[in-house]
Each structure stands twice: as structure tokens, then as C-alpha cells.
Amino acid sequence: MSDVEDVTAFVLAGGKSTRMGKDKAFLEFRGRILLARALELAAGAGQEVRIVGDPRKFAAFGQVIEDIYRERGPLGGIHAALKSSSTRLNLMLAVDLPFVQPDFLKYLISVARETKALVAVPRAGDGLQPLCAVYRQEFAQAAEQSLVRGKNKIDALFGEVETRIVGPEEFSHAGFSGQMFRNLNTPEEFEKAAKMTNEEPRLETES
Template sequence: MMNSENTCAAILAGGGSTRMGEDKGNLIVGGFTVEERIMEELGCLTSFVVLNKNKKSLFEIPTIPDVYEDAGPLGGLHAVIEARNEEWFIVSACDTPFIDRNVYQHLMRFICEGTQAVIPVYDGRFQPLSGIYHKSVSDELTALLQAGHRKVAKLLDNVNTYYVTDFNSLPKKTVENHFFNMNTPGDYELAQRMVKNQARSRHFP
């Protein structure tokens, strides 16, 4: 079963950030870069945290480039799983500054014998870049990429996937913030306001 010793957490940051216009992972939110914020939270789940990126990171973190160019998140997941020896892989996108370890721990509860992927479904949307994957998906990943496929959904269709739709045991705001992602400058401005509101609520409960 899954534990901190056989688990690697991966930040997928191989995209071009074209809509944002600059590297999303290097943007500052609440005094820290988005990459730093994600690294800190994932580090509470496992000591093995890596970054999938096609250029050098600003920080001391093992960085794994894509094997298949322009293959999107599917290519990033493939690169990490092929490069590492761990059995389980916790995934985060590079543009989700408010991820929460409790959401991942909730997902872990649904792992059972034969499970290859645990994927959250929030607000009616699949969230494969906030999922957990078993190393056994490696062969299917390679086959799909060699065939020219680029959609993570295709992988999920072809492996033993469990979809988690119930997050009622967690605070609603925690879950909502976990799945917030920044694609545009407007999203970045919203993230800045969210941080200010969080700080204000801590001081004035």
C-alpha cells in the first residue's frame, strides 16, 4: 500500500504558460513563488518531491525534463514515472498555489488492490493533475505517447481508475482553494486577493 517511503510527489511544469505570458511557477503569491508553495505542501506527504520542467528551476529540487516533446501533462507524467523508482506518484500542476495535503490524504483512502489511478472530480470537472498514479501505468503511458495521444483522459480510460467525487469530510474552502488554478493574469490577481483574505481571516476570526 501507499506510504511516504514508496511515494514520489511531482510538480508538472512542462507547459509554456502561454496564456499567463510568463512562467507561472515563478510568480509570487503571499511572499513565495507558486513552485515553493507547492513544494512545501507536497513535502508534508513525502520527502521525495520532483519537478517536471524543461528548463532549470530556481530552486534546489530534482528536475526531470520531458522525453516526448510537446506532449503536455501526459508527457510530464511519463517522464517522472520513467525516471523514478517509487511505486506511487502524487501529482500537482504548477499553477495551483493553494493545494492542500489533506485533499491528497483523502484521495489515498480510496486506494485498494489493483488501483492504478485515483482522480478527484470537483464541481463536475475531472482533475487529473491533482491525482495519484501507480507506477504500473508506465507501459500504457508509453504506448499512448508513441501512438501520438496527448490526453490524460485516454490514459484514465485504459487503466484501473477510481474517481473520487465526495469531499464532504473536508472544509469546503479547503477543497475549493485546492482546485484553484492560475491560467491568466486575471487569475493571478485573484490569487493575490485570496492570500490577503486568508491573512485577514487569521487575524480577525
């Protein structure tokens, strides 16, 4: 089996980008829009790449999956992605994570393959990173049950299903920095990140 044979990669591009004031997917970051960067990252991790979002905006960039449960945030997008998938493992990658390294995604997928947990999710900075995580198809059932109940929080589900948390000590030992998950939610954060000299941020204070 190849590294990507049993993996579909999804770029989550359906966020409202309220604090940014414009659609983050089309923001130019070092000469390329964030969506293009995310699609390239995803292509190295999955046998097929799909975009989760609005087909009217993203159809020109590839296959687009629409939410089944509309206006329900990232959990609705993850649910729709998993319902559309035919592969055992499914990488979810937010469109606004330009510092994530290709090798980290491969590392995360390898962790997911070695566990029976429904989710392999990194923990870094201010908490879990469910928008850069690997989900098994079976997670769709738990997501749907939560959405039907009107509960949209992804993290709450991690306490209800078997979850493999990849802590900062673990992936740091493998050579990766949690700073790759830095937020790009506001114009100020975006401008600061764009001015960084290194493609992959590294802070010595990372614990």
C-alpha cells in the first residue's frame, strides 16, 4: 500500500472568515492564495483531494463537497466530507494553515494507521487542532448524531469516541513545531505571519 492509497484529503474552506473581513481562501500569502497552498499540501497526503465549501466559489479549483447540515461550522463540513468518502482514513486540513509541513501530514497519517481510534488529532498551543486531523469514516455517525441534537462542537465529540491525541512532546520529538498551527484569523495576524522570514515558524519557547 502506498502512503496515500487509503486516504482522501479534504481542504476545509467553508468558514465565514468574520474576523478577517474577507474570504481567507482567496487571500494571497507569499504570492499564492491560501486555497492553492492548501490544495498542494493535501495532494501530497491523499489519493484524492476535495474541497469542502461553496461550489459557486470553489468549483474551478476541483471537486467540491457541500455541507449536508448547513451553517453548522466545521463539524458540518467534516461530516459532509466523511459521508462523501470511500476511504478508510480522511485528512481534514483547514484552508488557513499555510505553515503546516507536508511531512507532518504524512506523519499524522502514519499515526492514524497505527491506531483503531476514530480520530488522530494534534494538540498544540491553545488546545486540540481538529482542523488538521485524520478521521476514520465511522466518525461520520458520531458527527451526525451530534448535529441532529443541535450540538456543533467538535472537541466535545472527542470525549465520546476513541481519540488518539498527538501531543506536542510527541511530534516535537519527530521534528515538528506546534507553531505551524498559528492562527490567521485577523488582518493583523495574517500580516505578521506573511512577514515571517521562515516558511515554517519555529519558536524556542515551544514546550
